[in-house]
Every structure is written in C-alpha cells, then in structure tokens.
Amino acid sequence: MDMLVWPGKSASDLSETEHPAVYHMLDVAAVAERLIEPFGFDRQLRDALILLVGLHDLGKISDSFRDMLRDGVPQSFRHWELTEALLFELDPVLVPQIGGDPWPRQTLYAAVAGHHGRPPKRNMGGLAYSGRRSRDYRSALDAVGSGLDDARQAVGAFCALWPDACLDGLGEDRATALSWWLPGLCTAADWIGSNTRWFGPQAAGPGLAEYLARARDIAGKAVDDAGLASGKARDTQLFDFSLRPMQGACAEVPLTDGPMLAVIEDETGAGKTEAALLLAQRMLLAGKGRGLFFALPTMATADAMFRRAAGSVGRLFDRHTTLTLAHGRAGLSVDFRDLVNDGPRGEEDATCTDWLAENRRRALLADVGVGTIDQALLSVLPVRFQALRHFGLSSKILIVDEVHELGEPYIGAELAALLRMHRAAGGSAILLTATLPLAQRKRLLEIYGGLSDSPAYPALTVAGAASPIALSQAAGPRGAVRVQRLSRADEAVDLLAESAQHGAACVWVRNAVDDAIAAVEMLHARGVEAHLLHARFALCDRKRIEAEVLARVGKDGQGREGFVLVGTQVLESSLDLDFDVMVSDLAPMAALIQRAGRLWRHMDLRPAATRPVPAPVLHVLSPDPVQVADDRWLHGTLDRGAWVYPVADQWRTADVLFRVGQIEAPSGLRALIEPVHGDEAGLLPEVLQAAEVRAEGEGAAARGHAAQNIVDLAAGYRAGGQATDDASYPTRLGEAQRNLVLARREAGALRPWAGDKGDDAWAMSEVAARLTRLDALPLPDQSAPEIAAVTRDWPEWKCAEYRLCPVAEDGTICAGLRYDAGLGLIFGDNS
Incomplete structure (x- = not known):
C-alpha cells in the first residue's frame, strides 16, 4: 500500500477531500519548527524533537483508526496508544538516525504519543525487552494490521526530512525533564496544525518534501495568526514617572546566570508591580524568558492586574504583544472581551487573538498572561493537559503576586513544586509580597539555590546573589498607623456612625459574610446608609457594587464624604481603595497589614490636611489577649468570624499588635510578622495550645495530601502524568x-x-x-x-x-x- 492512502481526518461531507495522516503529521511538524525555534536547543536535539512531534500521529496509519474513521468501528486502542506501540516496533528504523540510549528514546516516544492531554498507560513493556513483548503490545500491532509496512515507510521518510536529528548525549535526567515539556509542545502544534482555517484538506499527490515546504509556508502565518509568533524584547522605557526606591533597585540589580529567582518585599502601595515589570523586562532582554505570566491569588485580583498590565506590557516586545486573562470567569471580563473584540488601538497596545481567547488552557501560550495562581498550579497536578500548561509557562518569567497568601501547607507545597518544575525547564520567577515570613522566603529561595537570613525590609533578594539589597526604611507621608482595640461590635457601629457624620470615608472589614451582613443591618438600624461587599453576591450584583465602591472611594473616587462600606477579605487586595477610618475584625497579622494598606492610602491625592480625621487609626475588634479563659477566647467578640483563622495566629497577632500599638511601614513590618508567622512565634496561653497542636496536625495532613497529588517529576510524564478532571485534584483545600x-x-x-x-x-x-x-x-x-x-x-x-x-x-x-x-x-x- 501507499502511505498516503491512510486518512488523518474525516471529511466533513462526502464532497470534501480526506486529509492524509502523513500530511497532517507534516503540518504539525512544520508548526512545531516555528514554536520550538526560540527555545535555543542545539540543532541536532531540536531536529530530533521536531521529528518525534511529526510522528505523533503515526498510529493513524492503522486498520483500527481507518475503520473507525470511515465505518465507525469501535477501537480497542486509541490512535495515540498505537503511536507508542509503533515507535517501539520501529525503533530499529529510528536508531540509525537519532541514536541515543533506549530509555531516553522510550521516554520521548511516550511524550509525543501523549499529546491529547494524557500519557499512554498501556503495558507496552520497554525498548530493553524487545524479545518478550507484552500482551498489550502484541494486541496493538494486531490493531495496526496492514498499516505496519506503510508506517515503517513513513518513519524512514520523516527521518530523511530531518537528517540532522540526533539524541546522542541526551541523559536520563534531561530526557525526564523533556518528557513533561514535549507533550505540551506537541499539543500546541497539533491544535494549530489541525485547524482547517490554516491547514485545509489536501488530496494525496505531492511528495513529502514538497508538501513539507508548503506546510512550512503556511505554518509561519498560522503561528502568527494564532498569536504565538514570539517577538523580541524591546529595550525601551516602560514608565514615564520617577522611580520609587524598589523600582530603582529592580532597574539596576545585577542579574545572575541561568534561571533566576527574585523576591520583592515592600509595603502595600509601594509600586511592587511596576518594580517587577522593570526587572522582568531586563530578564527578557537577557534571554531569561520570552514572555510573562502574572499569577494572582483570586479572580478579582487577576482582573485588577489585567487592567493594569494592559496599559504597559504592549511596550515589552517589538511587535503587538498578545495578552490573555486566565481564570474560570475570564469570558465575563469586559476589559478582556474589549481587548479580544476591538484589537490594539496603537503600535504599543497589547492584543489577543481569537484562537488564544477560545480556551483558558491556551492563555498560558500568549506573550503575557494574567490569571489566578491556580492556572499555573495545574501544571504540577496530574490533570488533563497539565503538560500543555507546563510548556506554556516554561518560556515565561513567572511573576507571583501576594505570595504570602500561598503559605498555607497545601498550596505552599504546590507552589514549591511549581517553582522546581519551572526551574528544571530553565524558567525564571519573581515573587512579590508585603508580609512574607523569613522561613517561607528561605524555603522558596532554596529551590533556586539561594540562601538569605537577612531581616532587612524592604528588600530585593536574588537567589544566588551575595546579599539582598536593603532599601530605605523611611516612612511615607501617611506615617505610622496607630492601633486601637474595640471590645464590642456596638462600639464599632458607634465609631463608624460618628465618623461618617463628620464626612469620613469609612470601612469595616469582617472575617465572615454572615457577620458582614449583621454589621450592615446594625448600621442601617442606626440610620447609616452603609454599603456591603462580599463573595456571596450574584456576579452581576458584585460587579455593580464594586463599580459603585470604586467610583466613591477608589483612587480617583468622587463623593467619598460619609461613605460607609462593610466588606470581607475581598477588600484586602483586589480593589485599590482609600479610607479615612477603618475598623477590622481581628485577623492574622499579615491580613491586618494588608487591610491597613487601604487606610490613608493615596496621600499624594488626599494629604493629611484634607482628611476629616487627624491621623490614621486601625480599630481592631478583638478580645483582650491578656484575659484568656478557654479556647473559645475569640468567640465572645466575633461570631462566625472566630472560626475563619487559626486561633493561635489570632492570639499572637493581638498580643503583639496591642503591645506595639502601631503599624509603622515599612520599618516596623518585619517585627510584626515574625512573632506571629515566623520562627520567632511566642508561647501561647496553655488553654490555646491544644488548638495549635490540632492545627499543626491538619497542616501536616495537608502537606501529605499535596505530596500525593503533585506529579512525581522524577518519574517522567508516562509514569507520573494522568488525565484526571481538574476537580479531582484541587489547587486549594477548603470546604466544597x-x-x-x-x-x-x-x-x-x-x-x-x-x-x-x-x-x-x-x-x-x-x-x-x-x-x-x-x-x-x-x-x-x-x-x-x-x-x-x-x-x-x-x-x-x-x-x-x-x-x-x-x-x-x-x-x-x-x-x-x-x-x-x-x-x-x-x-x-x-x-
């Protein structure tokens, strides 16, 4: 038979031409050539990987696939499972061309076969056991049937098209790392190469060399149209304002060789995002990545970051920068949809192609992605298309914002695994935080071979550098925030009612939604027109309320006088708000510092003399930490909010904060964080110690759960990967x-x-x-x-x-x- 007679795709109607499998394989190989070029592989390895990607659908040259396609006959083996069996069987044809040791070849065969989002799991034995093949292996060859000789011919022909392909010198460790990366490359190339918008059906006729030349011409346009044609980083000025100290440090810090990790620690509102962009631009110019992915803790923070990024990232590259939003509700973002529908307005504006916007898994393939940390963490969980996410991230400088929120045991273990996998693929990262404990920073730096115990704050720490860059600790125009304890909810109501009467913009941040609703009802009963924002609104109402709040007490808000808002943790980081008076339920120190960042925030726009109160004060609703009768110490003051955070963190926060009496940023932040969240944590009252022991046990269980869920990187894609539904392997633990x-x-x-x-x-x-x-x-x-x-x-x-x-x-x-x-x-x- 002729290898061109085997169909690769079914015709959509009787009049349409069947596209031969080998033509489709060449379409995908041509796309892979475009996608792999910027990664800097040496020519022999690069061509070997392209050759293997080209053979990804070798299993379509089989009686089984043809009969399924034309006659609807059920398959006992999927075509990609037959691909692995055929690569094993035809290994003797490939060896004279690509060489290499059996195990690395076997590993990469499984990687390209697993391009449909899951690794092959049939028992094929191994290349070292060719004399005694498994039952599955023999059955797979039976399913190939009369296609075997044509598959052999196709392998030989493909080898001739990439004569420099060679795996010699590829060790097991490198092959294992590539086994996680190569399926993602293959999937991305296959999705583009299968799209009839670019690669329409072609009747059998042209020889393979002639057809490949045609496919290469189409692939250039296809990759560009899809939004994956990498541009070069531009050495241009990103911002036209005077740089703040951290931003200046990021513009000048020496870059280390190889994959790089930087940790930016500075107070809320210090411009850490712009600092990260300045550093990321320098890293792009140094070849440490070809794009960015901003990972945020929530969809709301991702939406806010997307709006900010859209105004600056278009200047990063020498062509239109593709920008995507990646989370479960990205399609509901007006800003994202406007970008997709309207396109760029000028040469330095970002854009997003329809192809990228169609699927959130593709979002990680754009030049710049903004999304929740969950989208990145899925690259280290055994879920379908995990490898595609890893491939997309591998070329990116990963920027993780609010990294202190990822210290909980389960998600913290995932983050560590993500950084290990990213570094193994040559990726660099920047972590942003206002309140990162030293112990957590140390664990993260160690992943990139770094070590620092310096308590300096603010600080820019680069893993592997001699020492962190310590910046000025001079307080900003806001000065220190005094802390005052309130013992009862009605005291908070009195304070807010009186402050609003005097024209202050006020907020009460509560730990639980039910408590927030109760607070608003108490304020309404006092005649105060209080507003409410929490996560238990229908999305339409939440977006409406957010817009109203931003219009009143946002950075450029108008009509803020007497405005009163009650909200939950959604106020900590997602919205840029500025209040004159703040009440907060007792929360862990890191959360309180974040909340206080919304108090007297924009002093350049609203200096002290224009505020209706004489000084910034954080009023904290809390019991007295000196009087602890039992383990329900917090419940008499807070209702549902008493259950939200570990009581040990709550008591230590109250103990430290009320003794210190103020939050002085940035100089005093480290001294507040470490006694609560760090290794310096003090001894608890005896009646609370059992609760801490229980919490530590739950933390250990969560780390164990994470260890079971995270893919085994050392095992390689075939053994360590799965195709489980995302919901079966959550990125976060919590109540369903x-x-x-x-x-x-x-x-x-x-x-x-x-x-x-x-x-x-x-x-x-x-x-x-x-x-x-x-x-x-x-x-x-x-x-x-x-x-x-x-x-x-x-x-x-x-x-x-x-x-x-x-x-x-x-x-x-x-x-x-x-x-x-x-x-x-x-x-x-x-x-």
Whole structure:
C-alpha cells in the first residue's frame, strides 16, 4: 500500500477531500519548527524533537483508526496508544538516525504519543525487552494490521526530512525533564496544525518534501495568526514617572546566570508591580524568558492586574504583544472581551487573538498572561493537559503576586513544586509580597539555590546573589498607623456612625459574610446608609457594587464624604481603595497589614490636611489577649468570624499588635510578622495550645495530601502524568462550594437574575456558598417544569454541580434561604 492512502481526518461531507495522516503529521511538524525555534536547543536535539512531534500521529496509519474513521468501528486502542506501540516496533528504523540510549528514546516516544492531554498507560513493556513483548503490545500491532509496512515507510521518510536529528548525549535526567515539556509542545502544534482555517484538506499527490515546504509556508502565518509568533524584547522605557526606591533597585540589580529567582518585599502601595515589570523586562532582554505570566491569588485580583498590565506590557516586545486573562470567569471580563473584540488601538497596545481567547488552557501560550495562581498550579497536578500548561509557562518569567497568601501547607507545597518544575525547564520567577515570613522566603529561595537570613525590609533578594539589597526604611507621608482595640461590635457601629457624620470615608472589614451582613443591618438600624461587599453576591450584583465602591472611594473616587462600606477579605487586595477610618475584625497579622494598606492610602491625592480625621487609626475588634479563659477566647467578640483563622495566629497577632500599638511601614513590618508567622512565634496561653497542636496536625495532613497529588517529576510524564478532571485534584483545600443560578419569574417563565446581559446573563446570575450549608436546605426541585425548561440544555456536569433557584419577589429561595441585591445570599437560620 501507499502511505498516503491512510486518512488523518474525516471529511466533513462526502464532497470534501480526506486529509492524509502523513500530511497532517507534516503540518504539525512544520508548526512545531516555528514554536520550538526560540527555545535555543542545539540543532541536532531540536531536529530530533521536531521529528518525534511529526510522528505523533503515526498510529493513524492503522486498520483500527481507518475503520473507525470511515465505518465507525469501535477501537480497542486509541490512535495515540498505537503511536507508542509503533515507535517501539520501529525503533530499529529510528536508531540509525537519532541514536541515543533506549530509555531516553522510550521516554520521548511516550511524550509525543501523549499529546491529547494524557500519557499512554498501556503495558507496552520497554525498548530493553524487545524479545518478550507484552500482551498489550502484541494486541496493538494486531490493531495496526496492514498499516505496519506503510508506517515503517513513513518513519524512514520523516527521518530523511530531518537528517540532522540526533539524541546522542541526551541523559536520563534531561530526557525526564523533556518528557513533561514535549507533550505540551506537541499539543500546541497539533491544535494549530489541525485547524482547517490554516491547514485545509489536501488530496494525496505531492511528495513529502514538497508538501513539507508548503506546510512550512503556511505554518509561519498560522503561528502568527494564532498569536504565538514570539517577538523580541524591546529595550525601551516602560514608565514615564520617577522611580520609587524598589523600582530603582529592580532597574539596576545585577542579574545572575541561568534561571533566576527574585523576591520583592515592600509595603502595600509601594509600586511592587511596576518594580517587577522593570526587572522582568531586563530578564527578557537577557534571554531569561520570552514572555510573562502574572499569577494572582483570586479572580478579582487577576482582573485588577489585567487592567493594569494592559496599559504597559504592549511596550515589552517589538511587535503587538498578545495578552490573555486566565481564570474560570475570564469570558465575563469586559476589559478582556474589549481587548479580544476591538484589537490594539496603537503600535504599543497589547492584543489577543481569537484562537488564544477560545480556551483558558491556551492563555498560558500568549506573550503575557494574567490569571489566578491556580492556572499555573495545574501544571504540577496530574490533570488533563497539565503538560500543555507546563510548556506554556516554561518560556515565561513567572511573576507571583501576594505570595504570602500561598503559605498555607497545601498550596505552599504546590507552589514549591511549581517553582522546581519551572526551574528544571530553565524558567525564571519573581515573587512579590508585603508580609512574607523569613522561613517561607528561605524555603522558596532554596529551590533556586539561594540562601538569605537577612531581616532587612524592604528588600530585593536574588537567589544566588551575595546579599539582598536593603532599601530605605523611611516612612511615607501617611506615617505610622496607630492601633486601637474595640471590645464590642456596638462600639464599632458607634465609631463608624460618628465618623461618617463628620464626612469620613469609612470601612469595616469582617472575617465572615454572615457577620458582614449583621454589621450592615446594625448600621442601617442606626440610620447609616452603609454599603456591603462580599463573595456571596450574584456576579452581576458584585460587579455593580464594586463599580459603585470604586467610583466613591477608589483612587480617583468622587463623593467619598460619609461613605460607609462593610466588606470581607475581598477588600484586602483586589480593589485599590482609600479610607479615612477603618475598623477590622481581628485577623492574622499579615491580613491586618494588608487591610491597613487601604487606610490613608493615596496621600499624594488626599494629604493629611484634607482628611476629616487627624491621623490614621486601625480599630481592631478583638478580645483582650491578656484575659484568656478557654479556647473559645475569640468567640465572645466575633461570631462566625472566630472560626475563619487559626486561633493561635489570632492570639499572637493581638498580643503583639496591642503591645506595639502601631503599624509603622515599612520599618516596623518585619517585627510584626515574625512573632506571629515566623520562627520567632511566642508561647501561647496553655488553654490555646491544644488548638495549635490540632492545627499543626491538619497542616501536616495537608502537606501529605499535596505530596500525593503533585506529579512525581522524577518519574517522567508516562509514569507520573494522568488525565484526571481538574476537580479531582484541587489547587486549594477548603470546604466544597455549591453554585446557585438565580432566576426571576417574568411573563410566565424563568429569566436570568442578571437581566438583559446577552449570552452572559445566566453566568452573571451565579452565586456560590458552602455545599454542606446549602444541601441541608430544601432547595428548589430541579425536576419542576419551569426549571427543567431552562436546564434541559445544560451539560451533565453542570446539572450535577449547579442548582437553578427562582427568587420570589420578597427574596425567598426556600425555607432558610433568601437573596437580596443589596445584602447578597442570606441564610435565615444563621447556622
């Protein structure tokens, strides 16, 4: 037979041409040539990797695949499983060309076979056992059937097209690292090479060399159109303002050789993001990456960073910079959609292609990505397309913001694994923080071979450098923030009511949503028009409230006089807000420092003389740390908020903070952080020690859970990778959530709560709360005709995880649950 007769894709209709498998394989190889070029492999290894990528669909040259494609005959082996078997069988054809040792070849064979997001797992034996092949191996060759000779011919022909391909000198460690990277390259190339927008069906005819030349011409345009044609870093001025001390340090710090890790520690509002961009630009110019990925702790912080990045990253490269937003609700971001739909307005504006925007997994392939840390952490979990994420990140300088929030045992172990994998692929990283404990910083620096015990703050620390750069500790125009304890919630209400009367912009940050709702109701009872913001609003209402809050107390807010806001942790980092008076529930020191960063924030716009209060004061609702009768010490003062954080951290924070009496940034921050979150943590009252022991046990269990979940990098992709659903391997531990989709009754039918929002209306009507709490209630029957009329088109997974909930005119959803556009989701039992 002729190897061109084997189909690679089914025709969409009877009149369309079947695209031969070998032509498709050459399409993908041509794309891979474009994608791999900037990575700097030596020519022989580069060509060997391209050759193997080209052979990724060798298993389509088989009776099994042809019969499935043309006649719908079920397959006992998927075509990519047959690819591995054929590469094993035809290894003697490849060896004279590519050489190398058996184990590295076997490792890379499995890597390219696993290009559909999962590694092959059939028992094929190994190259070293060719004399006694496994049952699966023999069955796979039976499935290949009459295609074997043509597959052999194809391998020989492909070898002739890349005559310099060679694996000689490739050791096991390098092969293992490549085994995680190569499937991602292959997937990206396959997705582009399979797209008929660029690679339409071609009838059998041209020889392989002629066809490859044609495919190479198309591949250049395809890669460019997709948004993956890497530009070169530009040595241009990013910002037109005078640099702050940390920004100046980042513009001048010597760069180390090879993969590099830098830790930027400075107070909230010090311009760390711009400092990171200045350093990242220098690292790009030094060849330490070809793009950036900003990893943020939440979707809200990612959205905020995307808005900031869009204004500056377009100047980083010598062509239009592609910029994407990567998280589960990126499609609902107006800023992101405007970028996709409108394109760049000028030469230095970022853009985003339709191809990149189609799938959040592709977001990591853009020049610059902004997303949640979860999108990066999925590259070290055994989930489908984990290797694609790793490939996308491997060319990026990874910038992790608010890294102190990733110190919890489970996510901290994931972050360490991510940095290890990133470094192994040659990647560099920058970590940003205001409140990182020294012990956590030490663990992170060690991953890149660095060590520093310096307590200097603010500081720029580069792993492997002689010592960190210590910066001036001079306080800014705000000065020290005095701390005052409030012992009862009604004292907080009195303070906020009186301050608002005098024209102050006020905020009360609470630890729990139910407590925030209770606080607003107390303020309303006092005649104070308080606003509320937390995570238990339908998305449409949350975005509306956020816009209103930013318009009043944002950086350029207007009409701030007497404005009162009650919120939860969403206020700590996601929104750039500025208040005159602040009350906060007692929280761990790092969180309180973050919250205090929203107090008297923009002193250049609102100097002290213009404020309605004489000085910045953080009022903390807390019991007296000197009087601890039992392990429920906190519960008499806080309600649900007493359960949110470990009591040991809470007591140590109160003990240190009320003794010191102030937060002085930046000079005093290290002395506040270490006694609570660091190795200097002091002894607890005896009645709280058992609670700390329990917390330490839970932390150890979480680290053990992470160790079981994180892929075994040393095992390589075939043994260590999986194709599990993302939900089975969470990036964070915590109580499971249930998603509700809220609806109104209009004209005899259910309509989205969000109203007229087009295709996004139902998504904008979603709200989430703790699963155990919701499932204990009599939620609306999902089989009711009016609900089934909406949900009948939902996919099976959504029907299992979501509940459509009509909201009555009085807000009732069911007994014990109601919704209010100004208060959010309210549990009537307060349980």
